[in-house]
Amino acid sequence: DVKVTQSSRYLVKRTGEKVFLECVQDMDHENMFWYRQDPGLGLRLIYFSYDVKMKEKGDIPEGYSVSREKKERFSLILESASTNQTSMYLCASSTTGQIYGYTFGSGTRLTVV
Amino acid sequence: QKEVEQNSGPLSVPEGAIASLNCTYSDRGSQSFFWYRQYSGKSPELIMSIYSNGDKEDGRFTAQLNKASQYVSLLIRDSQPSDSATYLCAISDRGSTLGRLYFGRGTQLTVWP
Numbered sequence: 001d002v003k004v005t006q007s008s009r010y011l012v013k014r015t016g017e018k019v020f021l022e023c024v025q026d027m028d029h030e031n032m033f034w035y036r037q038d039p040g041l042g043l044r045l046i047y048f049s050y051d052v053k054m055k056e057k058g059d060i061p062e063g064y065s066v067s068r069e070k071k072e073r074f075s076l077i078l079e080s081a082s083t084n085q086t087s088m089y090l091c092a093s094s095t096t097g098q099i100y101g102y103t104f105g106s107g108t109r110l111t112v113v
Numbered sequence: 114q115k116e117v118e119q120n121s122g123p124l125s126v127p128e129g130a131i132a133s134l135n136c137t138y139s140d141r142g143s144q145s146f147f148w149y150r151q152y153s154g155k156s157p158e159l160i161m162s163i164y165s166n167g168d169k170e171d172g173r174f175t176a177q178l179n180k181a182s183q184y185v186s187l188l189i190r191d192s193q194p195s196d197s198a199t200y201l202c203a204i205s206d207r208g209s210t211l212g213r214l215y216f217g218r219g220t221q222l223t224v225w226p
Contacts, residue, residue: 030212031212031213033213040218041218042201042216042217042218042219043157043201043216045213048213050212090156090157094212094214095212096212100159100162101145101147101149101159101162101203101214102157102159102203102212102214103159104156104157104158105156106155106156107155107156
């Protein structure tokens, strides 16, 4: 089975902290994505990457950065956490050609207090 | 921005009935179409994909695609309480090999015994 693993299921952080969310996939997928999901707003794309050291801004990149040093790992960084970044964060991966859709990780529910 | 619209919910059907979920999209060049199921507090899981006009059946699920009308639907026959979830429609980026999907906001389905 394709596995996309997010390092934490629940996180509580303080305002102003630097937060790292980690995502690892084991299927040699080229593409990796970070979304946040909020009630009534659906899934919103933050950043994605189609290759090692490559990154592309999604629809809501402000306040976030990403790192992809290895093909299997894609990290989301909240430079200075704020309460409006309290959300469910979902990592996903896919293969190039996009005929199989995404595989999602189990999600990280982040609360910023 | 590519628009993906789903029929507003929540949708409530009795056990054994057919649940019909609908989705329209704005980009006529979209190539691949997916339905994801998301249980409360969990991440989305892929349940159906469809690429050609017509119907595709998998067990109790049937996906229907009409590219001329820019419409994709999901029918769930013999609905079960375990089908209660939010269903997300997703479409692929036009001609893209990068694999970005665009999601609707989802339709919440409740199947009551």
